Amino acid sequence: MHDIKALRETPEAYVKGWSSRGRESAQADVDALLALDKALRAAKTAFETNQAQLKKLSGEIGKAKAEKDEARAAELMTEVEGLKGAIAEAQETERQTEEDLRTLLASLPNIPFDDVPLGEDEAGNVEIRKHGAPNILSFPAKDHADLGEALKGPTGPLMDFEAAAKMSGSRFVVLKGQLARLERAIGQWMLDTQTSEHGYTEVNPPVLVKDHALFGTGQLPKFEEDLFKTESLDHSAYAEAYRNLANADQQFQSLYENRTQQLVNHEEEANFQSAMHELFSARQHFSNININNGHYLIPTAEVSLTNLVREAITAEEELPLRLTALTNCFRAEAGSAGRDTKGMIRQHQFQKVELVSITTPEQSTAEHERMTECAEAILKKLDLSFRTMLLCTGDMGFGARKTYDLEVWLPSQNTYREISSCSNCGDFQARRMDARTRKAGEKGTRFLHTLNGSGLAVGRTLVAIMENYQDEGGRIAVPSVLQPYMGGLTHIG
Numbered sequence: 001m002h003d004i005k006a007l008r009e010t011p012e013a014y015v016k017g018w019s020s021r022g023r024e025s026a027q028a029d030v031d032a033l034l035a036l037d038k039a040l041r042a043a044k045t046a047f048e049t050n051q052a053q054l055k056k057l058s059g060e061i062g063k064a065k066a067e068k069d070e071a072r073a074a075e076l077m078t079e080v081e082g083l084k085g086a087i088a089e090a091q092e093t094e095r096q097t098e099e100d101l102r103t104l105l106a107s108l109p110n111i112p113f114d115d116v117p118l119g120e121d122e123a124g125n126v127e128i129r130k131h132g133a134p135n136i137l138s139f140p141a142k143d144h145a146d147l148g149e150a151l152k153g154p155t156g157p158l159m160d161f162e163a164a165a166k167m168s169g170s171r172f173v174v175l176k177g178q179l180a181r182l183e184r185a186i187g188q189w190m191l192d193t194q195t196s197e198h199g200y201t202e203v204n205p206p207v208l209v210k211d212h213a214l215f216g217t218g219q220l221p222k223f224e225e226d227l228f229k230t231e232s233l234d235h236s237a238y239a240e241a242y243r244n245l246a247n248a249d250q251q252f253q254s255l256y257e258n259r260t261q262q263l264v265n266h267e268e269e270a271n272f273q274s275a276m277h278e279l280f281s282a283r284q285h286f287s288n289i290n291i292n293n294g295h296y297l298i299p300t301a302e303v304s305l306t307n308l309v310r311e312a313i314t315a316e317e318e319l320p321l322r323l324t325a326l327t328n329c330f331r332a333e334a335g336s337a338g339r340d341t342k343g344m345i346r347q348h349q350f351q352k353v354e355l356v357s358i359t360t361p362e363q364s365t366a367e368h369e370r371m372t373e374c375a376e377a378i379l380k381k382l383d384l385s386f387r388t389m390l391l392c393t394g395d396m397g398f399g400a401r402k403t404y405d406l407e408v409w410l411p412s413q414n415t416y417r418e419i420s421s422c423s424n425c426g427d428f429q430a431r432r433m434d435a436r437t438r439k440a441g442e443k444g445t446r447f448l449h450t451l452n453g454s455g456l457a458v459g460r461t462l463v464a465i466m467e468n469y470q471d472e473g474g475r476i477a478v479p480s481v482l483q484p485y486m487g488g489l490t491h492i493g
Contacts, residue, residue, distance in 0.1 A: 001431035002105050004037055017111035020118055020393040029108060036101040043094040050087045054080060106215070107222060110428045112393045113402045119392025125405070126392070131376070132385035134409045135468050142474065143412035144466040145343035150474050151493050153177040158492075159344075170341070171333060171348045178492040182465070182478065183351070185485035187458045190353040190378055191326045194455050198374045200324035200355060205304030207327055208295040213307045216433030218399035218425075219299060225334040228297040228348075241285050248282040251275045297330035301354035302452040309358050310433035313445055319437060320367055321358040324455065326351065344459045345417065351458035357451040360437060361427065364449035368424040372404045375420045375455045381481050384464050385409040387416055401426045406456070408464045419460045422453030 007014050011030045018026035057080050064073040117126050142150075148159020156163070158179040164172035175183055194200045208230065214220040219227060252275045298304055305323045314321070329352050340346035355374060357367045372388065379386045391403040400423035407416035427447035430436070436445040469477040475493035478486050 001428065002108060002111075003427075003431065004033070004101070004105070007033060008037060014111060018108065020112055020116075021109055021396070022120055022394045023109070029104070033101065033104060036097055036104065040094060040097045040101055043090050043097055047087060047090040047094060050083050050090060054083045054087065057083065106432070109398045110396075110401050110425060112396065113424075116396070116402050117390060117392045118394075120394040121392075122395050124392030125395055126390045128388045128390050128404070130385075130387040131380060132383070132409075134385050135411055137411050137470070139472040141411035141414075141467060142470060143343060143410075144463040147466050147470055147474055147476065148175075148179060151177075151179065151476075168348075171346065173344055173347065178486075178489065179462075181486060182476075182482070182492065183458060183462050185482050186461050186465070187326045187351050187353060189482055189485050190455060190458070190461075191324065193378060193381070194324045194353060194355065194374060198322075198377070200322045200374075200455075203301075203305060203308070203323050203325045205301060205308075205325055205327065207298050207301075207304070207330075209298055209303055209307070210295060212433075213303055213310070214296055216310055217303050217306050217429050218397075218432065219303065222398055226332045227299060228330045228332060230295045230297065241282070244285070245279075245282040248275070248279040252279045298327065299331045300329050300352060300452075300454075301325040301327040302356055305354060305356035306358075306429055306450050306452065307433060309430075309435040309448060311435070313436045313438050314358065314448065316360055316437045316439040319358060319360050319448075320363055321356075323356045323358075324353060326353050326458075344463050347459060353455045353458065355422075355453045355455040358435075359449045359451065361446070361449050364424050364426065364451060368402065368404075368422065368451055371451055371453045371455075372406075372422045375406055375422055375453055378456050378461075379406065379408060379419070382461070382465065382479050384468055386419070397421070397423060399423070399425045399428050401428070408460070409468065410464060411467050411470075417460070419464065420454040420456045423451065425450045425452070 002014070007030065011034060015026045015030050018029060023029070057076050061073050061076045061080070064070075064076060117124060119125065145159065145161070149157040149161070151158040153176050155176060158176045160174040160176060161172075164174045191202060195202050211220055214227065255271060255275050304327070305325055308323065309321070328349055330349055331347075333346055333348060336346055344350075355371055357364075357371055359367050376386070376388065386406050386408045389405045389407060391400075391405055396403045403421055403423040405418050406420040406422075408419040409415075410417050426449055429450045430447040435448045435450070437448050438445045465479060465482075466476050469479065471477070473493075475491050478490055478492065483490060
């Protein structure tokens, strides 16, 4: 969410920011926002002015009645009735205008920091640094899917896409045996590293959240098609809706039979039409009752962790807060048809160690660099080649002001692929969830800054390990840092 006061004072900065993100309607968006802001303030002024006049007239009516001036009192009361209508109209205008303003503000992306490079897409991203040389194998590199399917256990392949498809469809996988244990080891080791070495506090949050939590972090309303939504049944509401439907149906059938057996008068026809309408409404309500209490599956633990400070004032002395969680994540991948259909790169369900920092405005820039280094440390400990990319304005996420992507080397693709994304969102999310901070002894509050990053995506790390640690025979060496988590196992296969 954006600060309408700041937009009012520096509209050109928002035109520039949104234009840099490829939004052709940036000037029109700013003009619309300023017009709504002006209309909202006018409606508030009209309401307050009419309220004050109403209060004044009420006093005059009382005075007129005390003086037995009934004609004057009646005249004033007529004026009061007109004012009441004007007040109601101003209230409705204020409500509708405020809703329109909030809706438009919520649909607009964050403004990039000044040091973010301009660009339309990933071609405009800038390499900041590189760690290690690309791992060029002395034999033809197999991709992780071929490696995993070739590894066999008592129940078939250790990486089984076919079994997953039978129960869940495409973009799912079943890991078994030593590969399942390796994935578990990766997640646990990452979590231990981020907590014991980097000072993050471990959290075990819900993976089902309400829509307001996703609005707070910016996934809603813009990215609803990429989310999975549950449908939960309210049993008491279901029972009541069923009774209402049964009663409406009984009433309709009774009138219908009467209508077919004899001529009906106008009143009876009206009753029949009313009963038919009631039955239609009852059927509609009954068919929708099972989705009234829906939750969303989180696309990332960023949602759960960041919302821990929603609608609260966090003491400035407690900042920065550094939180981490290892959770399953769920994404519909609605916009990725045809991309990475083979293997584990782009799944509907995957595990990720998420990093979230809650800071003051002054801390967030340094914290962003620190968070990125915490994610890089994982890849360094695994001895995997990677590069750190600064995303351009056209490739950043909706809520970010600045983003670093970490891309790990995959021998089978002979290229780097994203494995982590670390973003500074400024106060964008905090405004959407009303998350504030206050210094001890001061009355005023200000919005927090929020940051998030992957530390790392577990499935993609498994992919990178399999491909970079493979030998010509298809065995996978276990990185030394993970061997204690694998009971000392050095190789898979």
